[in-house]
Structure formats: C-alpha cells, structure tokens
Ligand SMILES: Nc1ncnc2c1ncn2[C@@H]1O[C@H](COP(=O)(O)OP(=O)(O)O)[C@@H](O)[C@H]1O
C-alpha cells in the first residue's frame with residue numbers, strides 16, 4: 001500500500017519554521033555552511049495505536065546552492081511537553097531538559113513537537129502502517145543510533161526476544177534458509193530514509209530479492225513503507241523507511257579493521273572470508289536480479305573510462321586540491337578505455353565499504369544497498385562492473401590503516417597491513433567467484449581495479465570535503481598514488 005503525502009495542514013508550515021533552527025545540527029541535513037530555503041511539500045498522518053501522540057511524517061524541500069532535496073522529517077506532537085521529552089533521545093537528554101529530539105512548540109494551546117524517530121508513538125504508528133511480516137517489537141525500548149550516518153536508524157528490541165521473525169503468514173512470503181535471522185534474537189532495526197528519491201529504494205528491494213533467493217548474508221527486510229508525493233507538478237512514489245533484522249552483537253567491519261590495524265594484527269583471514277562473501281553476493285545478485293543486454297566489451301571499457309573522466313570533472317570542481325591530477329587521471333582513463341574483456345555489467349551493491357559489512361557469529365553480513373548517497377538515483381541501480389564493489393572494499397583498507405594508526409602518521413609507515421588485507425580479499429573473491437554467475441577475475445582485474453579505485457577515491461574526496469574535512473587527506477593521498 002502506498003500512502004499519499006498530498007495533504008498540507010496549517011501546522012506543517014509552523015513546524016517547518018521551527019525546523020529552520022533544528023535541521024542544521026542534524027548530521028543528515030544536506031545543506032552545510034549555507035542558509036537553506038525550507039518549504040513543506042506535504043505530510044502524512046499515521047495513527048498511534050495507543051493514541052498518545054499525534055504522529056506526522058513531514059516532507060520538507062530543502063533548497064540551497066547545489067542542493068534541492070526532499071527530506072523526510074517524522075515528528076510527534078503532544079500537549080504535554082514533559083512526556084514528549086522523556087522518551088529515548090539520540091543524545092540521551094534527561095527528562096525536563098531539551099534534548100536533540102526536542103524541536104519546539106506550535107499552535108495555541110501549544111502542541112510540543114519532537115523528532116519522531118525514536119519516539120515510541122512514531123514507532124508504534126509506523127509498525128501499524130507498514131507492509132511486510134513486521135515481527136512484534138518493543139517500541140518503548142528503542143534506541144536511536146548516532147554517528148556518521150546519511151539516514152537515521154533505530155534499534156528496536158523484540159517484544160518477545162524468543163519469538164522468531166518468521167512467525168505469521170506474511171513472514172513466509174519472505175522466508176529463506178537460516179542465516180542472519182539466527183543472529184537477531186528477533187530484534188529489528190528501522191532505517192528512516194532522510195533524503196527521499198522517487199522510485200523504489202534499492203535498500204528495500206535488493207535485500208528482499210537477495211533474501212528471497214536464499215542468500216543468508218543479508219539482514220532480511222521485515223517491513224517497509226511507501227508513499228506518494230508531489231514533485232515537479234506530478235506525483236512520484238518512493239520508500240520512506242525499511243525495518244530489517246537486527247544482527248545482534250555485530251561489530252562494524254570498519255571499526256574492527258581500524259582496531260586491528262592499530263594493534264598491527266593481520267586482517268587477512270577476515271578479508272579472505274569477506275572476499276568470498278562479496279563474490280557470493282555478486283552471484284546472488286546476478287541470479288535474483290538478472291540484467292539484459294551486456295553491450296560490447298569495448299563499449300564497456302570506454303564507458304568505464306568516461307565515468308572516471310566525468311567523476312574527475314565533478315570532483316575537481318568541488319575539491320581544488322584535485323586540479324593538479326588532470327594529466328594523470330586522463331592517462332589512466334585512456335589506458336582503461338583500451339582494456340578488453342571487461343566482464344558483463346550486473347546489479348551490484350554500489351557503495352560497498354567496510355562500514356557496510358557487519359561481523360557477527362563468525363560470519364559477515366552486508367547492509368546498506370542504497371548506493372552512493374551523493375550519486376543520482378538512476379545511477380544507483382544501473383547494472384555496473386561487479387569489481388566496483390571490490391574496489392570500494394579495497395579503498396576501505398586504506399582508510400582503516402590511516403584512521404587506525406592515526407591520521408598524523410598516515411602514509412609515512414609500512415603498508416604491509418593494508419597490502420596483506422587487500423591481497424587476501426582479492427584471493428577470497430577470485431577463488432569464490434570462479435565459475436559462478438558473479439564472474440570471477442577478469443584478465444585485467446588489477447587494471448580495472450586501479451580505474452575503479454581512482455573513481456571511488458575521487459568520490460570520497462568530495463564526500464570528505466563536505467562531511468569530514470579532517471579526513472580529506474586520505475582520498476587525496478590515494479589519488480596521488482593511483483595516478484602517480
Ligand atoms: N541489520 C543490522 N543489524 C545490525 N546493525 C546494523 C544493521 N543495519 C545497519 N546496522 C548498523 O547501523 C548503522 C547505520 O546503518 P546504514 O545502513 O549504514 O545507514 P546509513 O545509510 O545511514 O549510513 C551502521 O553502523 C550499521 O553497522
């Protein structure tokens with residue numbers, strides 16, 4: 001069922017005026033260091049089964065130089081301010097204190113408005129409105145994740161921790177062999193997409209297809225909500241959020257790698273296993289979401305080279321430090337255009353890095369199939385070279401050494417930790433993919449990877465310049481190395 005975001009209530013404009021002060025402090029707000037024009041696109045009222053709060057999902061258009069995005073801002077409204085401030089808040093605010101979830105008040109008599117994400121009333125209402133198996137969860141004890149995220153995720157414990165999410169007739173439609181589900185204890189994680197894009201969100205559709213196909217290394221989607229909203233004079237539709245199995249006790253692959261790099265402990269065994277899981281993912285994607293028309297190999301090489309050139313034009317326009325690499329980038333692109341036997345394109349992850357890999361119960365799980373958040377939506381679901389995902393993972397080893405050992409010493413020491421991890425990941429990937437639908441190693445694997453790593457490092461330079469300027473040196477050093 002698709003819900004319509006077509007109504008526009010007088011309080012929406014009042015709430016949007018409050019958001020002008022609140023949004024700029026949110027990590028996911030796309031306008032940085034400039035004034036944004038905010039307008040209400042519309043809203044959707046969800047019914048809280050307990051009737052404790054008014055639950056409204058607002059769609060807000062944010063415009064600034066270079067930015068024009070529709071943002072999702074779920075809010076809850078209550079006449080009683082204390083109740084609204086007592087729930088779990090991202091910053092752990094104490095009752096009576098305005099925490100980061102507190103937005104302000106509107107109307108007379110006043111209704112107190114807070115960030116809905118993490119508010120049990122919103123979570124209850126969302127669970128009632130969504131489609132999918134939706135296991136029983138304990139909305140009162142949910143916890144909002146903080147940190148470097150493009151969206152907002154909330155961990156919601158199971159209302160009956162022994163209960164398996166497979167129960168119920170709807171669940172059987174999404175059922176599959178045991179895997180990630182064994183590691184969840186019934187808890188779930190709700191990911192609320194902040195920047196909305198028209199069309200089916202790959203972060204919902206791809207894991208659903210993979211799980212249905214029996215691939216066990218992806219947390220299975222358990223619920224999703226779709227809406228329709230006006231954009232450029234017509235109605236578009238897209239996903240608003242997805243609820244997935246929560247992998248209990250999981251360690252983020254990037255944090256794990258940083259800690260091991262810091263201790264000088266080899267990541268090779270974990271990398272080899274990860275390479276084999278990535279190969280399995282590519283085989284599963286190729287069979288669950290088959291693509292047609294592979295095109296000619298020489299056209300694929302030319303397109304890969306052109307993509308690097310386009311990425312460089314975009315990135316060097318935004319990161320002045322990249323200007324000096326024009327000749328080196330062009331030389332690498334020209335070599336790439338001459339490659340032969342590039343494998344056929346297929347559906348891929350699109351933004352694979354160690355932070356999208358979770359390690360739990362001696363297994364790897366892959367998350368976040370949304371593609372690169374800075375890329376246009378059409379590009380995120382386009383069939384592409386599977387090696388692009390491998391290149392993304394390889395870039396992560398570079399980040400893990402730099403961050404794990406300290407940015408100040410990055411690039412000055414012994415590279416063997418990253419070299420070993422890199423070789424092991426590639427070995428695991430090639431070994432597991434030879435003969436599978438995912439492809440195996442192409443004759444020019446190292447050449448293609450060099451071009452794709454450069455492409456990713458250029459993307460990362462823009463990402464870091466916008467979000468973490470202190471880390472910009474990591475991709476810049478990689479660009480210098482790759483074209484040097
Ligand atoms: N199914 C899951 N089980 C456990 N942790 C998860 C799961 N999905 C995501 N996470 C964790 O939640 C955080 C945010 O998830 P992610 O999908 O990467 O969001 P974003 O797109 O906002 O960066 C990450 O730290 C990730 O490790």
Ligand SMILES: O=P(O)(O)O[C@H]1O[C@H](CO)[C@@H](O[C@H]2O[C@H](CO)[C@@H](O)[C@H](O)[C@H]2O)[C@H](O)[C@H]1O
Pocket residue numbers: 148149150254351353354355368371372373374392395396397399400460463
């Ligand atoms: O996880 P997201 O989908 O939001 O991806 C974006 O943010 C990532 C950082 O959180 C960024 O990844 C880069 O930093 C990682 C370390 O934090 C590193 O492991 C990756 O290799 C590096 O690309 C990603 O590029 C961006 O799209």
